[in-house]
Amino acid sequence: xxxxxxxxxxxxxxxxxxxxxxxxxxxxxxxxxxxxxxxxxxxxxxxxxxxxxxxxxxxxxxxxxxxxxxxxxxxxxxxxxxxxxxxxxxxxxxxxxxxxxxxxxxxxxxxxxxxxxxxxxxxxxxxxxxxxxxxxxxxxxxxxxxxxxxxxxxxxxxxxxxxxxxxxxxxxxxxxxxxxxxxxxxxxxxxxxxxxxxxxxxxxxxxxxxxxxxxxxxxxxxxxxxxxxxxxxxxxxxx
Amino acid sequence: xxxxxxxxxxxxxxxxxxxxxxxxxxxxxxxxxxxxxxxxxxxxxxxxxxxxxxxxxxxxxxxxxxxxxxxxxxxxxxxxxxxxxxxxxxxxxxxxxxxxxxxxxxxxxxxxxxxxxxxxxxxxxxxxxxxxxxxxxxxxxxxxxxxxxxxxxxxxxxxxxxxxxxxxxxxxxxxxxxxxxxxxxxxxxxxxxxxxxxxxxxxxxxxxxxxxxxxxxxxxxxxxxx
Numbered sequence: 001x002x003x004x005x006x007x008x009x010x011x012x013x014x015x016x017x018x019x020x021x022x023x024x025x026x027x028x029x030x031x032x033x034x035x036x037x038x039x040x041x042x043x044x045x046x047x048x049x050x051x052x053x054x055x056x057x058x059x060x061x062x063x064x065x066x067x068x069x070x071x072x073x074x075x076x077x078x079x080x081x082x083x084x085x086x087x088x089x090x091x092x093x094x095x096x097x098x099x100x101x102x103x104x105x106x107x108x109x110x111x112x113x114x115x116x117x118x119x120x121x122x123x124x125x126x127x128x129x130x131x132x133x134x135x136x137x138x139x140x141x142x143x144x145x146x147x148x149x150x151x152x153x154x155x156x157x158x159x160x161x162x163x164x165x166x167x168x169x170x171x172x173x174x175x176x177x178x179x180x181x182x183x184x185x186x187x188x189x190x191x192x193x194x195x196x197x198x199x200x201x202x203x204x205x206x207x208x209x210x211x212x213x214x215x216x217x218x219x220x221x222x223x224x225x226x227x228x229x230x231x232x233x234x235x236x237x238x239x
Numbered sequence: 240x241x242x243x244x245x246x247x248x249x250x251x252x253x254x255x256x257x258x259x260x261x262x263x264x265x266x267x268x269x270x271x272x273x274x275x276x277x278x279x280x281x282x283x284x285x286x287x288x289x290x291x292x293x294x295x296x297x298x299x300x301x302x303x304x305x306x307x308x309x310x311x312x313x314x315x316x317x318x319x320x321x322x323x324x325x326x327x328x329x330x331x332x333x334x335x336x337x338x339x340x341x342x343x344x345x346x347x348x349x350x351x352x353x354x355x356x357x358x359x360x361x362x363x364x365x366x367x368x369x370x371x372x373x374x375x376x377x378x379x380x381x382x383x384x385x386x387x388x389x390x391x392x393x394x395x396x397x398x399x400x401x402x403x404x405x406x407x408x409x410x411x412x413x414x415x416x417x418x419x420x421x422x423x424x425x426x427x428x429x430x431x432x433x434x435x436x437x438x439x440x441x442x443x444x445x446x447x448x449x450x451x452x453x454x455x456x457x458x459x460x461x462x463x464x465x
Contacts, residue, residue, distance in 0.1 A: 053465075056328060057327075057328070058324055058327055058328060058465060059465040060464060060465060078330040078331060078332050079330060080330075081328060081329060081330040082330040084328065086324075086328055088321060088324060089321070090320045090321030090324070091320045091321075092320055092321050092322055092324055092325035092328075093320050093322065093325075094253070094257055094316065094319065094320070094322055095319055095320070096256075096257035096258075096260045096261045096316070097253070097256065097257055097260070101253075101256065105249065105253045106325065106329070108245075108246075108249040109246065109249060109250075109326070109329035109330070109331055110329060110330060111242070111330070136320065151325070
């Protein structure tokens with residue numbers, strides 16, 4: 001689905017989310033243009049993962065609206081969901097299916113033409129071709145993370161939402177992931193990367209946002225080295 | 240093929256493939272059904288009440304309890320590695336998602352019933368030759384209704400801490416109408432009564448199916464979306 005001219009890939013206005021009397025997001029605004037990589041950092045419990053779930057359409061905001069490619073992301077917005085790829089804390093894979101079967105199933109859900117071929121190609125790109133017929137339960141945490149990344153990218157989303165994508169990856173896999181993020185940015189995708197470790201995404205990010213207690217305390221273009229940003233970051237998070 | 244049907248079949252196919260590989264729910268439900276039949280067989284006093292009079296109730300209590308075991312798995316499989324999020328994230332209308340889970344559950348419960356029926360004949364020595372087509376028909380009619388309700392309650396229960404306990408608590412009250420109807424039709428079939436005596440109960444079962452399949456399809460989005 002193409003985005004209208006000048007329309008951000010992803011836009012959120014006045015997002016609030018409460019769990020009972022506990023408010024975890026306070027009036028969050030966000031806009032993501034093609035080719036932008038927004039790194040979202042913050043301490044544990046800041047609301048980053050909740051924000052990502054709302055942006056992915058997995059959770060309804062208490063107030064506010066999310067638009068993807070100019071269309072509202074409501075509960076049954078099946079067509080808009082095609083534009084979103086999510087890497088969450090969990091792999092979203094089934095232990096009783098092989099990796100190839102898992103990804104072929106996802107390809108079917110997204111209406112890809114040749115699901116089995118698409119699955120094999122995605123596993124190949126993730127360096128998991130040799131593991132295609134293995135169950136996710138047999139994989140190490142790092143390999144599972146690579147499989148989850150392959151799953152998130154399989155359908156060619158325009159907006160990629162990544163929650164701690166570098167978790168459990170070894171140095172080679174982390175470099176490979178950074179190169180993939182660069183490539184997706186060059187393809188004019190919009191990326192939101194939630195992380196505790198800014199160093200992992202600093203070079204890839206075009207913007208940096210910091211969330212503390214459900215509020216933005218910073219949303220600015222990335223400039224200069226990370227070392228210059230870190231003192232302010234530590235001050236914001238009270239470290 | 241319409242998109243919603245294609246997606247529903249893909250989801251049902253995935254569930255069936257996963258179950259065939261693990262055989263967890265299917266085997267548990269079949270063993271459970273056999274145990275229930277054994278207990279009923281030894282608990283009854285054949286001199287007090289004839290097998291034919293008791294058989295319809297025993298058959299349907301067994302089907303209902305075994306279905307509960309099979310239905311528990313419907314969304315438990317989606318809990319591992321947050322797979323339900325993967326389904327909800329995909330461009331799948333919630334109605335198609337419900338349809339897929341319903342189809343898979345019907346396949347599981349239907350298989351359990353197909354295995355249980357011969358065991359029931361064996362234990363209770365009931366001649367089903369003449370009544371078999373009717374029994375299959377009423378089983379299909381009643382099963383669609385309570386599996387439909389069971390599918391949505393399974394989705395609801397899986398988000399709670401005690402999913403395995405919650406499902407029976409939620410589902411059993413809703414199973415009463417189709418179970419009463421099915422027992423009534425089955426007892427008349429076994430007694431060789433004419434179809435006209437069963438029409439009222441069959442209409443009730445059909446109405447239950449239409450109402451609850453429609454309601455559950457419409458309400459599914461409210462159940463699965465946070």
